[in-house]
Amino acid sequence: MVRLIGYIQESGLGGRETMNKNLRSVFVAMAVGLGVAAAGMPAHAGADSPMKKWMKTEVQPAKASANWAKLQTLLGALGSKNPDAAAFPKWKQFADDGIAAAKKEDKEALNKSCTACHNAYKKQYKEKFPDGAAP
Numbered sequence: 001m002v003r004l005i006g007y008i009q010e011s012g013l014g015g016r017e018t019m020n021k022n023l024r025s026v027f028v029a030m031a032v033g034l035g036v037a038a039a040g041m042p043a044h045a046g047a048d049s050p051m052k053k054w055m056k057t058e059v060q061p062a063k064a065s066a067n068w069a070k071l072q073t074l075l076g077a078l079g080s081k082n083p084d085a086a087a088f089p090k091w092k093q094f095a096d097d098g099i100a101a102a103k104k105e106d107k108e109a110l111n112k113s114c115t116a117c118h119n120a121y122k123k124q125y126k127e128k129f130p131d132g133a134a135p
Contacts, residue, residue: 049126049129049130049131049132050131050132050133050134051125051129051132051133051134053134054134054135055134058070058074058134059071059074059075059078062074063107063110063111063114066105066107068102068103068105069102071098071099071102071110072099072102072103074135075095075096075098075099075102076095076099077135078095078135079091079092079094079095079096079099080092080135081133081135083125083128083129083132084128087124087128088120088121088124088125090117090120091117091121094113094114094116094117094120094121095113095117097109097112097113097116098110098113098114098117101113
């Protein structure tokens with residue numbers, strides 16, 4: 001940037017006043033561009049969606065502490081909140097599989113049901129419902 005300013009001054013393409021005016025124009029254009037780019041971002045950009053917060057604050061701690069009763073309740077709530085049955089036809093089945101695993105206190109089966117749901121639906125859910133509500 002310093003070299004460019006020096007070149008402009010030496011070449012006679014503009015005096016200090018013209019150069020300052022041109023630089024202001026460039027900075028204003030950059031600021032407007034950044035504002036437009038930020039306006040197109042989801043409200044939670046950079047932050048967790050309500051669903052992700054719920055998973056982190058409720059489901060993950062219950063899994064980590066093997067709180068089987070709480071997991072059954074959480075997965076029951078999740079299973080009943082399918083936001084789009086056509087897009088997520090196995091939503092309730094994945095939740096029911098997790099509930100069955102929690103009833104048996106089977107962490108491996110529980111992880112399998114969570115992983116199966118996430119592999120099948122996580123990307124699509126995040127695209128379709130970026131601000132998706134938690135159960």
